[in-house]
Amino acid sequence: MTYRIIRTLIAIMAFVPVASFDMMQPQSVALGGETYVYICTGPKSERYHKTSECRGLERCSKDVKKVTLAHAEDMGRTPCKICYK
Ligand SMILES: [Zn+2]
Incomplete structure (x- = not known):
């Protein structure tokens, strides 16, 4: 059970660097995250x-x-x- 949670976290974390990089470019991402x-x-x-x-x-x-x-x-x-x- 814990293993599944860890796997989910890893999957989410894999996207975080990309997401935070996009946040630094306001013209590419609107407030709604679009x-x-x-x-x-x-x-x-x-x-x-x-x-x-x-x-x-x-x-x-x-x-x-x-x-x-x-x-x-x-x-x-x-x-x-x-x-x-
Ligand atoms: Zn191109």
């Missing part, structure tokens, strides 16, 4: 990006838009291979 990603609105774009500085967005022929991660996934976007390694 994660924002960047997408290119061009017709050929299928990815979403962690940062607006990503190399993958430089090739974008249209506008770069900031949307929630949930919204990007709803649109069928997949994580960019450059910024989500």
Whole structure:
């Protein structure tokens, strides 16, 4: 029983460094804890990006838009291979 709790704690702790790092970048996380990603609105774009500085967005022929991660996934976007390694 204790073992399960420890495993759960380890699983949670694995996400903490990422979460606290995001907290230092207010523009990427809203107050509700919503994660924002960047997408290119061009017709050929299928990815979403962690940062607006990503190399993958430089090739974008249209506008770069900031949307929630949930919204990007709803649109069928997949994580960019450059910024989500
Ligand atoms: Zn990217």
